């Protein structure tokens with residue numbers, strides 16, 4: 001990757017499941033320090049794209065470079081070294097239900113730093129839990145004892161466990177009430193600045209896009225059909241983009257932003 005300001009570079013990506021082609025010739029650059037929103041209709045392959053970047057889906061064709069490293073066909077120990085440089089918050093939180101919040105946060109730390117002793121582990125976990133906006137008493141709780149919003153924050157605390165450079169978020173505000181969602185947006189934006197993160201954020205949430213995304217990539221027709229600021233996207237004549245950002249919900253999101 002020649003440009004050091006590009007932390008994810010995807011070229012000619014192709015993914016399919018049997019006869020169903022999800023991506024074909026997909027290109028995308030994610031720039032250092034930005035929050036890139038990824039939008040597209042249901043089933044356009046946003047999650048499959050994220051899985052291709054983090055190595056959970058082997059593409060049929062194309063190249064994926066993350067932080068200057070080629071991600072495709074790497075040996076497990078090499079891939080593991082790259083993986084520790086990012087954190088992922090999956091759509092459902094993906095917490096281990098038999099572990100407490102603190103233990104969940106400690107899982108990646110134990111994997112990469114098995115020599116770290118319990119008191120320090122506990123301290124790191126408490127720090128990440130606080131950083132994610134959870135009260136200190138959330139640490140000993142089990143996921144089943146948490147609200148939806150708290151589960152997302154617990155998942156975020158685990159994603160931050162290894163001090164990542166890159167954060168992947170798959171629909172982080174889905175299922176949250178508007179106040180909870182706005183709080184989560186603020187948290188992400190604050191963390192981006194504080195930790196100098198680059199964020200790849202899949203969302204359907206128009207408020208999130210307007211509030212915190214530096215640029216937005218639009219998936220349609222098996223590709224990224226456009227990427228830019230929302231203002232730049234609005235100037236395009238693409239029917240889905242116009243419908244999405246200029247439809248009733250898109251206009252409502254702008255109106256609510258103006259009221260703030």
Ligand SMILES: Nc1ncnc2c1ncn2[C@@H]1O[C@H](COP(=O)(O)OP(=O)(O)OP(=O)(O)O)[C@@H](O)[C@H]1O
Pocket residue numbers: 017022040041042043044045046047048049
């Ligand atoms: N492991 C898999 N096996 C077969 N098909 C899959 C697999 N994973 C995803 N798909 C299919 O790929 C398509 C894209 O799925 P994906 O989850 O990436 O969509 P999405 O854009 O994230 O959708 P949504 O907005 O609804 O979450 C869907 O048709 C889905 O059924």
